[in-house]
Amino acid sequence: xxxxxxxxxxxxxxxxxxxxxxxxxxxxxxxxxxxxxxxxxxxxxxxxxxxxxxxxxxxxxxxxxxxxxxxxxxxxxxxxxxxxxxxxxxxxxxxxxxxxxxxxxxxxxxxxxxxxxxxxxxxxxxxxxxxxxxxxxxxxxxxxxxxxxxxxxxxxxxxxxxxxxxxxxxxxxxxxxxxxxxxxxxxxxxxxxxxxxxxxxxxxxxxxxxxxxxxxxxxxxxxxxxxxxxxxxxxxxxxxxxxxxxxxxxxxxxxxxxxxxxxxxxxxxxxxxxxxxxxxxxxxxxxxxxxxxxxxxxxxxxxxxxxxxxxxxxxxxxxxxxxxxxxxxxxxxxxxxxxxxxxxxxxxxxxxxxxxxxxxxxxxxxxxxxxxxxxxxxxxxxxxxxxxxxxxxxxxxxxxxxxxxxxxxxxxxxxxxxxxxxxxxxxxxxxxxxxxxxxxxxxxxxxxxxxxxxxxxxxxxxxxxxxxxxxxxxxxxxxxxxxxxxxxxxxxxxxxxxxxxxxxxxxxxxxxxxxxxxxxxxxxxxxx
Numbered sequence: 279x280x281x282x283x284x285x286x287x288x289x290x291x292x293x294x295x296x297x298x299x300x301x302x303x304x305x306x307x308x309x310x311x312x313x314x315x316x317x318x319x320x321x322x323x324x325x326x327x328x329x330x331x332x333x334x335x336x337x338x339x340x341x342x343x344x345x346x347x348x349x350x351x352x353x354x355x356x357x358x359x360x361x362x363x364x365x366x367x368x369x370x371x372x373x374x375x376x377x378x379x380x381x382x383x384x385x386x387x388x389x390x391x392x393x394x395x396x397x398x399x400x401x402x403x404x405x406x407x408x409x410x411x412x413x414x415x416x417x418x419x420x421x422x423x424x425x426x427x428x429x430x431x432x433x434x435x436x437x438x439x440x441x442x443x444x445x446x447x448x449x450x451x452x453x454x455x456x457x458x459x460x461x462x463x464x465x466x467x468x469x470x471x472x473x474x475x476x477x478x479x480x481x482x483x484x485x486x487x488x489x490x491x492x493x494x495x496x497x498x499x500x501x502x503x504x505x506x507x508x509x510x511x512x513x514x515x516x517x518x519x520x521x522x523x524x525x526x527x528x529x530x531x532x533x534x535x536x537x538x539x540x541x542x543x544x545x546x547x548x549x550x551x552x553x554x555x556x557x558x559x560x561x562x563x564x565x566x567x568x569x570x571x572x573x574x575x576x577x578x579x580x581x582x583x584x585x586x587x588x589x590x591x592x593x594x595x596x597x598x599x600x601x602x603x604x605x606x607x608x609x610x611x612x613x614x615x616x617x618x619x620x621x622x623x624x625x626x627x628x629x630x631x632x633x634x635x636x637x638x639x640x641x642x643x644x645x646x647x648x649x650x651x652x653x654x655x656x657x658x659x660x661x662x663x664x665x666x667x668x669x670x671x672x673x674x675x676x677x678x679x680x681x682x683x684x685x686x687x688x689x690x691x692x693x694x695x696x697x698x699x700x701x702x703x704x705x706x707x708x709x710x711x712x713x714x715x716x717x718x719x720x721x722x723x724x725x726x727x728x729x730x731x732x733x734x735x736x737x738x739x740x741x742x743x744x745x746x747x748x749x750x751x752x753x754x755x756x757x758x759x760x761x762x763x764x765x766x767x768x769x770x771x772x773x774x775x776x777x778x779x780x781x782x783x784x785x786x787x788x789x790x791x792x793x794x795x796x797x798x799x800x801x802x803x804x805x806x
Contacts, residue, residue, distance in 0.1 A: 280401060281309040281325055282394075285332035285341065286360070286786075295331065298387040304398050315339025317748040320721055320806045322348060323736055324746075327355075329378075331390075334361040336422045337784050342665035345375050354404070356397035360385060427499040433551060434462060434507065434558040444551035455497060455511045458691050459549055462557040463508040463521055464565040465528070465542040473658045477536050478504055484535075485528050492524050505565070509554070516547055518578050523577045541565060544578040547684045566594070592635055594620075600642045603684060608694060611684045614640075618678050632676050633667055639680050640664060643687050702728050703742045706735070710751060714758055721747045756792045757777065763801050770797045 282299075286292045292311055299306065309325040312318035324332070334341040345357050359372045362383040372380045378400070379393035430449060433444060442724040448455050465485070471477050474559045480704060482498060485506065489496045494517075497509045510521060521544055529540040543564025544559035560579035602611045622631050640663060646655040654660050663679035703726050711717050724747070725735035739747050757779045762773045774797075776783035788798050795803065 279305050279307050280398060281327040281329040281739055282329045282331065283307050283310050283312065283318065283321060283325065285307060285312045285315075285330065285336060285344070286337045287333070288291070289313075291333070293730070295390065297646065298385070299394065300392055301392050304394050306394065311782060313337070314748075315341075315344055316712055316720060316751075317746070318344055319347075320746055320748050323733060326352075326425065328401060329356045329358070329394065331358045331360065337787075338780075342371055342375065342444075345372070345377060349375060354401075358390070358397070358401055361493075382704075392418055394524070422451070426453055429453075430497065430499060430507070430509065432502060434509070434554050436555060448551065454495070455509065455551075457511055457550070459512050459514055459520060459547050460551065460557060461510045461512070461518060461547045462545045462554060462561045463510070463525065463542060464505050464539060464558075465508060465525060466503075466505040466565070467532070467538050467540055469504075471538050474504075477538055478506070480536060481528065481532055481540065483505055484531055485524075488524055488528055488531070492520065494520065494524060518580070520546065522576050522578060528716045529576065539736045543577040546579055567635060592631070592638060593733060595635070596638050596642055599639065599684075600646060602743070603643070603687060603691075605644050606688045608685055608688050610755055611688075612681050615677060615680050615684075617633045618672060622673075628673065636663060636667055636676050636680060639683075643683055646687065646691075650691045650694060652687065652694055657683060657686045657690060659686045699738060699742055702730065703739065708741065711754060711758075714755055715776050716777050717775075717780045719751070719778060731756055752788060752792070756789060759789060759797065760793075760800065763797055766801065773797065 284292055284295060286295070296308060301307065306329070309327050310320050310321040314336055318332070318336075332341045332343075336344075341359060341361075346355065346361060348355055348392075353376075357375075357377045358381060359377045360381050360383060378397050380395060381389055401754070429447060430453070442588060443455075450589070465481065467474070467477055467481060478500065482500070485508070486496075487499060494513045499507055501507050508521075510517065525540070525544070529542070532538050532540050543561045543566070545559070545561035545564070548554060548557045553658075556718045564577040564579045564581075573587055580797045594604065595614065599611055618635070619632060622628050622635070640660065642661065643657075644654055646652075648658075657680040659679065663676075663683050666675055666679055706724050709724055709727050710719065713723075716723075721736060721739075722732050723730045730738070735804045736747060739750070743750060759773055762768050762776060770785070771782045774782045777785070779785035779788065786796050789800070793800060
């Protein structure tokens with residue numbers, strides 16, 4: 279369905295036009311209507327229509343000027359220009375701008391629907407072209423690296439791979455991974471490493487060189503956590519010892535060259551691409567175990583059973599809670615903290631570990647308070663949890679204190695964000711009120727004044743005020759005009775200029791549209 283924006287300053291003409299258009303047959307939807315240029319700009323930015331129908335003679339901004347502006351933003355936009363002026367210069371300029379059609383008033387159903395059909399045909403032909411083999415091949419060529427990595431990441435992470443046969447897809451994407459057996463490994467360096475990204479690239483290049491030297495066929499890529507995903511394709515048998523040897527060599531090489539640790543985990547061997555997620559999950563479990571051992575070593579999943587079961591790394595859980603706090607996900611904070619405490623309570627020195635974790639959590643909240651401009655001193659749970667840790671707190675009391683503090687922080691953070699939005703809108707409204715006499719005052723002027731982008735301000739203003747920027751500006755202009763009209767000595771022309779209307783005629787037009795009376799009639803009604 280294609281969105282249509284209709285621009286005409288006369289309501290009757292817009293309604294007649296709407297009634298003439300064969301919306302369903304043409305697969306069209308009227309997303310918005312505008313009576314003037316400024317409103318049209320705002321509605322275009324909000325809805326991004328595919329087709330615009332506009333009169334040339336509209337208030338504030340000439341229709342052809344709007345056309346030129348919109349085409350610069352979207353060259354594919356289809357525009358139908360309507361004019362009551364049988365002027366060759368208008369036709370020349372419209373055609374130079376590349377409009378779809380130029381229609382002269384009066385408009386008849388056959389003419390407007392034929393013009394819209396032409397616009398719809400343009401988009402449908404363009405869609406067919408984009409779906410053609412050449413376009414798809416170009417898209418593939420331009421993004422082949424990213425497409426390959428995305429496919430491999432889905433293959434490693436998905437337990438129910440959907441779509442075509444994975445082997446066939448690997449072949450189509452030119453990924454050399456013949457199998458018949460596969461092993462996944464993960465490798466990474468501490469995030470605190472200086473020049474973290476550069477050292478990661480060094481690790482990748484070094485790994486590629488070592489694997490080639492050892493005749494190990496491996497596909498490698500970084501995931502979202504900047505871990506190096508290693509997919510080994512090999513014949514029958516277990517090559518985990520060879521992979522472990524290669525990764526240990528890489529570890530020693532990085533320690534010598536860059537002075538950094540390397541953590542690595544190796545998964546089990548699987549017999550098909552559909553089972554790769556199993557090897558990945560095992561490699562991830564082995565990789566995470568590094569945090570518990572706190573040493574730079576390479577661990578194979580099969581060796582994990584020889585280590586005693588232990589709780590997850592405290593720092594990992596703290597980092598996870600910090601992210602959940604920033605996102606305001608209280609339920610997930612409660613679930614993660616409760617699950618961690620459940621594992622701690624059955625282990626040795628449970629109270630000591632819980633207290634250590636609670637102090638870490640207090641530091642995390644304190645840090646997030648600074649980031650979010652929240653006053654930690656106004657969170658009762660902060661001092662309450664700190665006091666309880668100084669006494670003989672029970673596990674349940676510590677957990678309750680953590681959950682209470684997280685709830686208070688999230689509430690304060692949300693309130694702070696709401697206050698910030700309210701402050702910005704209040705600042706914008708004040709500036710608009712002070713600038714009413716400026717007939718050229720635009721949303722861009724106001725957004726620039728308060729330090730926001732035009733698109734973000736547009737969305738924020740709608741959300742907070744429940745009305746469009748242009749309609750709000752028009753309403754406060756009219757309210758100020760009403761106030762000035764109570765002074766019988768003030769002339770209508772002076773009031774029009776004082777409230778930002780370029781002419782008395784347009785002022786009278788908008789005033790009557792809004793109040794049902796002309797300014798003169800309104801003045802007379804006040805005197806009675």
